[in-house]
Amino acid sequence: MNTDADNQxxxxxxxxLCQPILQRRAQIVIGCRPIGEIDSFSPLKKALQRLGSWVVRKASGSDIPNAPSGFRAYSRDAAARLCVINTYTxxxxxxxxxxxxxxxxxxxxxxVNRVTRPSRLFRGxxxxxxxxxxTILRVFVIYAPLRFFFTLAACCALPGFAGIRRFLYFHATDGGGGHIQSLVLSAMLLAVATIRFAVGILADLIAADRSLLxxxxxxxxxxxxPRDEAGSREKPALEVVSAG
Incomplete structure (x- = not known):
């Protein structure tokens, strides 16, 4: 399991916290704090905690109500499947x-316990x-690259198609005189959209390779x-890790 070093x-x-894993109901268990009842949290911090948890729920497809919580338990299989690359949290x-x-x-x-010292992860x-x-954006790009780059491509492709439609409309009604700029701009937007979509495909292939690894x-x-102190291999009962 894992807990923060600030004795929170x-x-x-x-x-x-460990019971759902021992009962094989889950492989990862998050300890959810009563955010609304923590006096040391300002109203702004409480709102940001709820907002951050909502964003993580959308990005992960989970229903964890308190995503920033550092009080957690992991099964051995779940811990082996996770690869943390972020150096912040x-x-x-x-x-x-x-x-x-x-x-x-x-x-x-x-x-939660009474706060004895401020967090050392951030200054404000x-x-x-x-x-x-x-962190959320980086992880989302890594694990859902096609969706991310397809969204970026759509942000350019839709205005590009709209510009072509505008040019064709004026070309059909008055010969298109003076509206060639719309066609040039639309071509540039569609070119950028094509590049972004191609980058998304390459990133998705890289993500597939990383998943296999x-x-x-x-x-x-x-x-x-794991090995014990005597050098023999055995399965540990419970390990507590302190972070932050």
Whole structure:
């Protein structure tokens, strides 16, 4: 399991956090804090927490209500399948990855302790929002590149087709005199859209290769139990990792 180093989460809730995994109801369990009841959170931070969780739910296709929570439990198979590449925070990336990989997730309510020190991950709300948005966008591009670049291509293709339609209309009604600019601009937009769509196809092929490599890595880790201090291989009971 995993918890933050700022002692924010109540350790008495560890059994409840691990229960869905032990019962084989989920492979990843997120401890959901009572955001509305945390006095140390300002109204702006509470709103941003809810907004960020909503964005992650849309990007991952999951129903986790508190995505930024660092109080989590992972099964060994789920941990082997996750590959965190972001150096800022793992919380958002792992949920999006798990959602895209169809890893079963669950959420349980947990309690929080009194704040004893501020977070060291960010210096203010603005930095937190900026870096979290970059993380979500980067992970979404990595795991849904075709959808991302197709959307960018559509943003250019639709105005391009509209410009061609405009030129054809004026060409049919008054010979198109003075409207050649619409045709030139439309051609440029359609060229950009074609390039973006081609980049999306290449990125999708790269994503498929990366997915195969991650599956190979996960299978290798699943077949290789960790070594104990004596050098023999055995399966650990529970490991607690502190982050941040």
């Amino acid at each position: 989460y109540c350790a008495d809730d560890i059994p409840a 793992y919380t958002l990336e792992t949920i999006i990855q798990a959602g895209r990989k169809r890893i079963p997730m669950a959420a349980v309510p947990v309690r 709300i603005g930095e937190y929002v900026s870096r979290s948005a970059k 991650e599956d190979i890595r996960a299978r290798d880790l699943s077949r290789t139990p």
